């Protein structure tokens with residue numbers, strides 16, 4: 065298994081002070097030869113966290129960006145602005161944005177193009193609802209999301225986050241994850257040919273210190289996108305410790 069990637073999505077939580085305490089609990093405790101680690105604080109905390117991460121092995125990500133580089137978009141943040149702060153990754157198309165902000169596949173794809181142009185690595189999220197899985201439509205839905213949201217030749221990170229497992233306290237089963245990972249890889253190869261091989265696929269949805277070892281040992285799981293458990297330094301470090309470092 066190659067080096068895995070653990071991404072912490074802090075969502076809309078915390079103050080700059082709380083972020084500093086959390087980061088202080090991570091840097092220094094993370095061995096240099098650990099899995100790849102990226103933390104994604106809210107926009108307001110990025111600048112101070114960027115300063116704190118100088119000299120550490122932790123990468124910095126944002127939770128969204130606008131598709132335009134600049135312009136009359138009140139309240140939005142562009143990919144070049146993130147790159148300017150030292151951000152290296154950006155989560156795009158999270159289900160909380162697809163649903164909460166009616167974000168379409170096409171918009172996610174435009175954002176990914178903007179992110180890549182600015183030198184950022186997009187982490188594009190896909191996932192089905194409980195109703196879609198119950199109706200056995202999840203593979204269709206995921207195939208369409210990949211087709212609509214990933215730019216041609218995409219070689220970034222794909223995060224499979226079944227919506228019903230997010231914040232649920234119960235992750236998808238190992239069998240569900242393994243089957244879906246195999247489907248996603250096949251779909252990437254079908255849609256993108258050779259380029260589809262380079263895409264890393266993460267699992268997200270109620271990953272915690274307890275279930276991380278079994279989830280991260282599933283073939284094709286290149287890492288995890290962690291929500292709630294990334295707000296606790298001990299829990300996050302133990303998830304990182306469960307990930308393959310080489």
Ligand SMILES: O=C(CO)COP(=O)(O)O
Nearest residue numbers: 073230231269270291292
């Ligand atoms: O949405 C998620 C990460 O992007 C998952 O959140 P939880 O780990 O809190 O379920």
